Each structure stands twice: as structure tokens, then as C-alpha cells.
Amino acid sequence: MGIQYKLLQKEKNTNARLGEIHTNYGTYETPMFMPVGTQATVKSLTPEEIKSMNCGIILANTYHLWLRPGPTVIEKAGGLHAFMHYDGPILTDSGGFQVFSLAKKKEKDIVEEGVHFKSHIDGRDLFLTPEKSIQIQNQLDSDIAMSFDECPPASASYEYLKQSVERTLRWAARGKKAHQNPRQALFGIVQGGAYEDLRKYSAIETVKMNFDGYSIGGVANDGESKEDMYKAIAYSIPYLPEDKVRYLMGIGDPLDIIEGVILGVDIFDCVLPTRIARHGQAFTRDGKINFHNAKYKEDFTPLEEDCDCYTCQNYTKAYLRHLVMTGEMLGSRLLSIHNIRFLVKLTEELREAIRKNQLLAYKEQFLARYQMPKK
Amino acid sequence: MGIQYKLLQKEKNTNARLGEIHTNYGTYETPMFMPVGTQATVKSLTPEEIKSMNCGIILANTYHLWLRPGPTVIEKAGGLHAFMHYDGPILTDSGGFQVFSLAKKKEKDIVEEGVHFKSHIDGRDLFLTPEKSIQIQNQLDSDIAMSFDECPPASASYEYLKQSVERTLRWAARGKKAHQNPRQALFGIVQGGAYEDLRKYSAIETVKMNFDGYSIGGVANDGESKEDMYKAIAYSIPYLPEDKVRYLMGIGDPLDIIEGVILGVDIFDCVLPTRIARHGQAFTRDGKINFHNAKYKEDFTPLEEDCDCYTCQNYTKAYLRHLVMTGEMLGSRLLSIHNIRFLVKLTEELREAIRKNQLLAYKEQFLARYQMPKK
Numbered sequence: 001m002g003i004q005y006k007l008l009q010k011e012k013n014t015n016a017r018l019g020e021i022h023t024n025y026g027t028y029e030t031p032m033f034m035p036v037g038t039q040a041t042v043k044s045l046t047p048e049e050i051k052s053m054n055c056g057i058i059l060a061n062t063y064h065l066w067l068r069p070g071p072t073v074i075e076k077a078g079g080l081h082a083f084m085h086y087d088g089p090i091l092t093d094s095g096g097f098q099v100f101s102l103a104k105k106k107e108k109d110i111v112e113e114g115v116h117f118k119s120h121i122d123g124r125d126l127f128l129t130p131e132k133s134i135q136i137q138n139q140l141d142s143d144i145a146m147s148f149d150e151c152p153p154a155s156a157s158y159e160y161l162k163q164s165v166e167r168t169l170r171w172a173a174r175g176k177k178a179h180q181n182p183r184q185a186l187f188g189i190v191q192g193g194a195y196e197d198l199r200k201y202s203a204i205e206t207v208k209m210n211f212d213g214y215s216i217g218g219v220a221n222d223g224e225s226k227e228d229m230y231k232a233i234a235y236s237i238p239y240l241p242e243d244k245v246r247y248l249m250g251i252g253d254p255l256d257i258i259e260g261v262i263l264g265v266d267i268f269d270c271v272l273p274t275r276i277a278r279h280g281q282a283f284t285r286d287g288k289i290n291f292h293n294a295k296y297k298e299d300f301t302p303l304e305e306d307c308d309c310y311t312c313q314n315y316t317k318a319y320l321r322h323l324v325m326t327g328e329m330l331g332s333r334l335l336s337i338h339n340i341r342f343l344v345k346l347t348e349e350l351r352e353a354i355r356k357n358q359l360l361a362y363k364e365q366f367l368a369r370y371q372m373p374k375k
Numbered sequence: 376m377g378i379q380y381k382l383l384q385k386e387k388n389t390n391a392r393l394g395e396i397h398t399n400y401g402t403y404e405t406p407m408f409m410p411v412g413t414q415a416t417v418k419s420l421t422p423e424e425i426k427s428m429n430c431g432i433i434l435a436n437t438y439h440l441w442l443r444p445g446p447t448v449i450e451k452a453g454g455l456h457a458f459m460h461y462d463g464p465i466l467t468d469s470g471g472f473q474v475f476s477l478a479k480k481k482e483k484d485i486v487e488e489g490v491h492f493k494s495h496i497d498g499r500d501l502f503l504t505p506e507k508s509i510q511i512q513n514q515l516d517s518d519i520a521m522s523f524d525e526c527p528p529a530s531a532s533y534e535y536l537k538q539s540v541e542r543t544l545r546w547a548a549r550g551k552k553a554h555q556n557p558r559q560a561l562f563g564i565v566q567g568g569a570y571e572d573l574r575k576y577s578a579i580e581t582v583k584m585n586f587d588g589y590s591i592g593g594v595a596n597d598g599e600s601k602e603d604m605y606k607a608i609a610y611s612i613p614y615l616p617e618d619k620v621r622y623l624m625g626i627g628d629p630l631d632i633i634e635g636v637i638l639g640v641d642i643f644d645c646v647l648p649t650r651i652a653r654h655g656q657a658f659t660r661d662g663k664i665n666f667h668n669a670k671y672k673e674d675f676t677p678l679e680e681d682c683d684c685y686t687c688q689n690y691t692k693a694y695l696r697h698l699v700m701t702g703e704m705l706g707s708r709l710l711s712i713h714n715i716r717f718l719v720k721l722t723e724e725l726r727e728a729i730r731k732n733q734l735l736a737y738k739e740q741f742l743a744r745y746q747m748p749k750k
Contacts, residue, residue: 040697068701318452322444328418330416
């Protein structure tokens with residue numbers, strides 16, 4: 001039946017919780033970070049590499065797979081797992097976020113039935129509805145599907161958000177009705193910006209529909225402040241049931257993961273580790289570093305001395321910098337391995353801190369060393 | 376002392392030979408195909424992947440490493456092997472081919488001392504001499520270094536080639552004198568276009584200098600006909616000693632490898648398998664295929680049914696096409712794995728055919744199935 005969440009332990013001094021998700025492809029502990037495989041591939045990496053980093057669920061994007069290669073091809077391949085050769089759990093998003101972020105403002109028209117917009121690849125007219133999103137995800141045969149929601153910009157007014165929350169609730173009900181894949185879980189999404197009453201209302205009404213898990217959406221738009229993000233989480237969490245998993249969509253900054261866990265979030269996803277890798281950047285315990293910096297030219301130490309990833313075990317900063325400066329694919333790949341492992345390891349440590357009821361001490365320790373990323 | 380070649384068996388009906396090369400990093404059988412790691416990385420692949428394909432020697436480019444990161448950085452790293460984390464044998468070219476092919480005609484000036492030219496990266500003035508090329512290769516600490524030679528275009532006249540052969544001989548002598556790395560073998564290069572007397576003269580005079588191995592150069596320029604390439608090999612081989620290895624530079628087309636082996640060549644290198652991979656193309660027993668072709672959209676069979684490579688063992692043509700069409704790095708990577716393994720496996724089969732004195736039958740069988748690559 002898709003997934004089941006089991007609460008193992010609540011941390012004493014925060015809202016954090018240790019849990020486990022039972023999936024069609026094994027059981028994994030939460031809090032957890034999910035790498036993103038937009039086009040049915042976590043950029044540059046093989047499924048075996050993903051697994052060797054101790055990842056659990058990975059995410060694939062419904063919008064992109066709808067356009068290429070199309071859900072019918074993936075269905076004929078035997079579903080997403082067989083298509084991409086990944087025998088671990090997969091979550092698909094609804095396509096909503098991409099529709100709202102990739103299509104230009106003038107090129108989309110939101111109506112009650114769904115959203116008209118233009119393909120970001122060839123400009124052709126497309127129409128995505130709650131039913132269509134679920135139908136595509138049913139065909140993709142992911143382990144967890146997401147409800148189709150409206151993702152208003154961070155600048156949206158209270159009035160707009162209020163109506164948008166209502167529409168997202170109607171769309172959630174329609175999607176739930178359309179859902180047909182018994183092997184696939186379906187999550188509801190809480191919206192409502194940084195407004196306490198809207199988040200509360202959205203959470204309560206979404207939970208009434210009894211989904212298999214709940215997401216907190218509308219926090220990864222451009223222009224949102226960290227303060228508003230933390231508010232959105234704090235205002236939503238109290239109304240979500242303890243026996244269902246909580247997923248904060250699109251967030252992967254190390255500090256946000258720590259804060260999210262403290263507020264009660266169980267799973268996170270983000271393109272950040274692979275995207276910054278392609279830009280020659282890497283996470284470290286001392287903050288983000290950029291390999292374009294000449295100071296690494298003759299630095300023959302590993303990216304991180306105490307990291308257990310393949311990259312840190314086998315390569316020096318000088319070589320990584322050389323790969324970045326020459327634009328070599330292996331550079332993106334080695335930095336992606338490190339960055340994903342960095343976030344996965346962070347969640348491993350967060351779980352350990354929850355187990356010991358020492359999460360706040362862990363946060364303090366982490367922050368003392370971690371510098372804010374240089375822009 | 377760098378390398379030693381041991382002739383194991385001569386094929387009865389051709390000039391082909393089975394041999395082994397003893398290197399600082401193990402012993403490998405010939406005929407052999409060497410993948411190219413231009414910037415101290417075989418594009419998109421790790422050293423572990425290279426080894427898992429049963430590769431022996433790999434090639435790195437002196438010209439590129441001279442410019443970035445510079446030989447001093449690599450020397451400080453402990454040499455090329457430590458720098459790129461490869462504990463197998465490495466051959467470096469002299470930089471000559473890149474100087475002659477990357478620099479525009481008007482931007483280089485060939486004088487007796489060496490070649491003045493402009494960097495293809497930032498346009499700055501550079502000067503490469505036989506001594507400088509060897510000094511850089513000494514610093515890189517590859518297992519096999521190449522003499523610095525002049526690489527005239529395929530269109531060069533007999534008169535020009537004659538003088539060029541003389542210059543290459545003088546440069547070879549200067550490079551040999553400058554060579555200082557006792558762990559590193561040094562090869563001489565036979566030039567002379569498709570002229571029998573020039574090839575003969577070049578081979579005899581180069582062999583007099585007693586190098587550790589001999590290359591046949593000037594066959595991978597744009598505009599050379601296959602006929603001229605085979606002539607260049609056939610005219611050079613008779614004058615090369617049996618107890619030294621013979622290396623045909625820059626050639627990796629499957630049919631050329633077979634022909635080269637029949638003519639007596641031991642090692643080959645080429646960027647072809649990784650380059651065509653980046654263009655969405657793959658070698659198969661039935662000829663080269665292009666994944667942009669829509670016919671692979673719903674083809675859920677492996678790239679090659681009987682191939683033992685990681686790609687063919689785990690992925691379908693439909694997925695490979697999807698990766699190619701979406702420009703995903705994993706596509707280049709998976710096709711590179713297959714293409715390199717294809718050529719390495721071809722040399723394994725050629726060795727087996729030599730062992731059984733059935734090389735001509737093998738060639739016939741291969742050609743019957745292999746279609747000429749579609750342009």
C-alpha cells in the first residue's frame with residue numbers, strides 16, 4: 001500500500017521525531033534527505049552510487065517525465081523503477097511546481113479545472129489538471145505520488161492565498177478520487193504562505209481527506225525569506241497527525257534541514273547538492289566552498305578529511321579543482337557524490353541526536369563550525 | 376625501466392602478433408586499445424570503471440596538462456597516477472599533435488628549435504621544443520613518454536614531408552638526450568606520410584636511436600584516406616624491431632583496429648569511444664548506432680544483447696535514448712562505458728584469433744555483420 005510511517009521516538013526538547021518509512025522497496029529511517037532525479041536520473045550518478053551513499057527514497061519530476069519520454073513509454077518499460085534501473089523507493093511530485101515556476105507568467109492560465117501553459121521545451125500548449133497529474137503518476141508507478149496543488153509566488157497577497165488554499169483543497173479531493181494505483185501512496189499538500197490561519201485551515205482540511213502522508217508546500221519559491229519558511233512549517237505541523245510522515249518540499253540547505261527537523265519535519269528533497277556540484281561547489285562542515293577559488297590549486301588534501309564518501313576517500317582538492325576548471329564531467333560527478341553524501345550523513349547525525357535527545361546541542365555544535373554560504 | 380615488450384606468438388597468415396607489455400603497473404597483453412584521458416580523466420569515468428572494463432594502459436595529453444593544471448602541480452601531487460587516482464600504466468603523448476591541430480595555421484611558426492604557437496584557451500604565446508615536451512612528460516611521470524614530432528597535414532607535399540621527417544629525427548635525438556626519468560619509457564615516432572621511401576627512411580633512422588618502443592604517426596590527421604593510413608603502416612612496420620612494441624597513434628575505428636592488427640600493430644588509442652558517446656552514438660556488432668533515432672523510443676532491449684558491460688547489463692535502449700534526448704550526463708557516461716568496453720573486447724577477440732591463427736577468418740566474420748558507420 002505505498003508506504004507506512006512508524007513513529008519511533010520523539011525528541012524531548014524539540015518537535016523532532018525519529019521514525020521509519022516502510023516502502024515497497026525496504027524500510028528507511030527518518031529524518032531523511034531525498035536526492036532529486038528530475039529526468040529519471042540523479043544527474044551524473046548511477047543507482048548503485050545512490051545506494052552506496054545510504055540514500056532512501058529518491059524523487060523524480062512528473063512534469064519533465066510527462067514531456068520526455070512520456071508516461072506511456074515508462075509504463076511500457078514496466079514503470080519508473082525498471083525504466084531507470086532503481087530498485088529503491090521513488091517519490092514523484094505532481095508537476096505543479098514546475099508548471100508554476102517554468103512557465104512564464106503570461107504563458108499560463110489558471111482555471112478551476114487546471115492550468116493551461118506552454119511547454120518550456122517547444123512552446124506547445126499543455127493542460128495539466130489534478131486528475132491528469134495523478135494519472136501520469138499512476139502510470140509512472142512511483143511509490144509515493146503527490147497531489148496537484150497551486151504554488152503561488154512568495155509575493156502573493158493574503159486574499160489570493162486564501163482563495164488558492166481553497167482551490168488546492170478542491171484539487172486534492174479530485175486527485176484523490178482519480179488515484180488508481182494500489183501500490184502507490186498519495187500525499188496531500190499544505191499551502192497558505194506564512195499566514196498562521198491559512199496554514200492551520202489548509203492543514204486541518206487536507207488531513208480530513210486522510211492522505212498517506214503530508215507535505216508542506218510553498219516554501220521553495222524564489223524570494224521567500226527563511227523566516228517565512230520556518231513560520232510556514234511551524235504553523236502547519238501542529239495540525240498534522242503523528243502517525244503520518246511529513247515532507248518539506250524542495251528544501252536542502254543544511255541549516256534549513258536542521259531547523260526543519262527541529263520543527264518536526266521527516267523528509268526533505270532538493271536539487272541543491274547536484275546543482276551546486278555542476279557549478280564547482282561543495283558542502284563542507286565549515287560551509288560551502290567554491291573550487292574556482294585559486295587557493296585549491298595545490299591543495300592535496302581531501303575535500304573533507306573526515307568524510308567517508310568515494311570522492312573524499314580517493315581524490316584531492318587540487319584534482320577536483322582541475323576537473324572543475326577544465327569543465328570535466330567527472331568533476332560534477334565527484335562533487336555530486338560528496339554533496340549528496342554530506343546531506344545524507346547530516347540526517348544520519350540528526351537521527352542519532354534525536355535518539356540521544358541532544359538535538360539542540362547538535363545544532364549548536366554544527367552552527368559553531370558552519371559558516372553561512374558565501375554568495 | 377618504463378616498459379618491456381615480450382613477443383608471445385606470430386600469427387601464421389598475417390603480420391599480426393600476440394605479445395605482452397610489462398609496465399610499472401602490471402603486465403598486459405597486446406594487441407591493446409588505450410582509452411584517452413585528455414585532461415587526466417577519461418571523460419565522465421572513474422579509474423575503477425576503466426579498470427572494470429579490462430583496460431590496460433590509458434593515454435593522457437601533455438599539451439592539455441601543460442596548460443592546466445601545469446606540470447608542476449602534477450609533480451607536486453606525486454605524478455599523474457597519484458593526481459588522477461589511477462594505479463594502472465599511463466602513456467603521455469608529446470603535445471606535438473595538439474600544437475599542430477589546435478593552433479590555427481597562421482598562429483604557429485615552426486622553427487628548428489621548436490614550435491611557436493598560441494594557447495587555444497587564452498591565446499597567449501607558447502613555445503614547445505623537444506626538450507620541453509620531454510621535461511614536462513618527465514614531470515608528469517607517465518610510464519611511457521613520446522618523442523616530440525612534427526605532424527604535417529595530410530595535404531603536405533613530398534618535398535615538405537621529406538624535410539619534416541629529417542626534422543622529426545633531429546627532434547627525436549634531442550628529446551632522447553633530454554630524457555631524465557628512469558621509470559619512464561620513451562618511444563620514437565615514424566613519420567613520412569604515405570610514401571614508402573620516407574616511411575622506410577624514417578623507421579630505420581628512428582630505430583637506430585634505440586627507443587623503448589615505436590609509434591606510427593601522421594595517420595590521424597583530418598583528410599587522410601584509409602588507404603593512405605594502411606600504406607603508412609605497411610611501409611613502416613617491416614623496419615621496426617620485433618622485440619619492441621608498435622603503437623598506431625590516434626586510431627580507434629573498429630575496422631582500422633582490425634586492419635592495423637593484421638599489419639602488425641600492437642597498441643591503439645583514440646578519443647572516438649568517449650566522443651561519439653557524448654554525441655549519443657554507440658558501437659555495436661552491426662555498426663554504429665545513433666540514439667537520436669526515434670526507433671529506439673520504445674526499444675526495451677539492451678544496447679547489445681551479448682555485451683558484458685555495465686550499461687548493457689542494466690539499461691535498455693529506450694532509457695539510453697531518453698538520457699541522450701534530455702542531454703543527461705549519465706547518457707554520455709553509460710555510452711562511454713559501452714564504447715570503450717566494445718573496443719577493448721574487440722582486442723580481446725583479436726588476441727584470441729591470433730592465438731588460434733584464425734585472424735583472417737575473424738575479420739571476415741566481423742565484416743559480414745558490421746555495417747559501415749552511417750554519417
